[in-house]
Amino acid sequence: MKIVNKKKFITRILELITILGTIILTPISINYANNFRGYQGYGGEYLIPILGLLIILVIETIYEESSRR
Secondary structure, eight states: OOOSOHHHHHHHHHHHHHHHHHHHHHHHHHHHHHHHHSSOOOOGGGGHHHHHHHHHHHHHHHHHHHHHO
């Protein structure tokens, strides 16, 4: 298999790393926050998937802008 578009390939790898990091980090941070508080609460740790989505959107925007030139 030959990689035709190297920039697109790197973009997809970065997005995959972001998704996997988000999936791994979210439950860990929820457990940590609950143990730190001492009770089950809802805070910013539930917004980590949204942060991952924002990172993916930024990566896509950078890729699209660099491919226009």
